[in-house]
Amino acid sequence: MIDLLPRPALRPACLGGVRGRVEAGAALAPFTWFRVGGPAEFLVKPADAADVVTLLAALPADMPLNVIGAASNLIIRDGGIPGVVLRLARGFADISVEPDGIVAGAAALDMTVAAHAAAAGRVGLEFLSGIPGSIGGAVAMNAGAYGNEVCDVLDWAEFATRDGVVRLSAGELHLAYRHAELPPRSVILRARFWTRPGDAAPRMAAIRAAREAAQPTRSRTGGSTFRNPSNALGGHKAWALIDAAGGRGLTRGAAQVSEKHCNFLLNLGGATAADIEGLGEDVRARVLAHSGVELRWEIARLGVGA
Secondary structure (H helix, E strand, C coil), X not given: CCCCCCCCCCCCHHHCCCCCEEEEEECCHHHCCCCCCCCEEEEEECCCHHHHHHHHHHXXXXXXXXXXXXCCCEEECCCCEEEEXXXXXXXXXXXXXXXXXXXXXXXXXXXXXXXHHHHCCEECCHHHHHCCCEHHHHHHCCCEECCEEHHHXXXXXXXXXXXXXXXXXXXXXXXXXXXXXXXXXXXXXEEEEXXXXXXXXXXXXXXXXXXXXXXXXXXXXXXXXXXXXXXXXCCCCHHHHHHHCCCCCCEECCEEECCCCCCCEEECXXXXXXXXXXXXHHHHHHHHHHHCCCCCECCEXXXXXX
């Protein structure tokens, strides 16, 4: 693994009040689905919501802050991530069932939330079973799959800010395609989703079958790589544009465009983050030359290059 960031022996003074774990020079690649990327300058795993507020209040404005969840839709570049990387773990994954909804912590996996709703005889969240990520990321990007998006079911979300915890309704987040307007320099803590009575099992089974049949679910991948273009650009699916441009199976180093679903990039083993991101840019160039459509990344890319 390429390691270009310094590994300070001591935490900076601004992290002195944090009660959770602070690790300097922490490896991040093991957290990511691609299994690539450099270290965090400082990895912080806060103890609870109050600890997140303490961290945000103490951080200087010029210190970078990034939040990672399940890291299923993320490329961490080979040079690592400067500043603070915050990762919510235990204590932020609680799920509770209410009469007409589900409240889930930001670290709860989407699939697990869908399963809890189904076990409680509630429907509406089945689409989450097809999204390989966590609730915090799902809210932050208004994640969607199989005909539904977070905006269809979100009631409210709570955020830690430097001034405390705030709750915002779905309307206040101005949710749009793969977009939400979050409070500046905030961290999602938990969210509430509407549900209704019903049997979720048949649709969840159909989603599992469709996902297994169409996606490289057993590979080192990062989920959907590019957003589907808007209807103004023809409304074509990203995968179809990539396929038409000859991108299926394209490689760079040990990275490959999936032959099963060409809106997925794969680490065949030994790929670097630069291989994967560079392959994505190769695909974007091919599609632009072939169709005139400029694909936009859906996968987040963080950090500095080698």
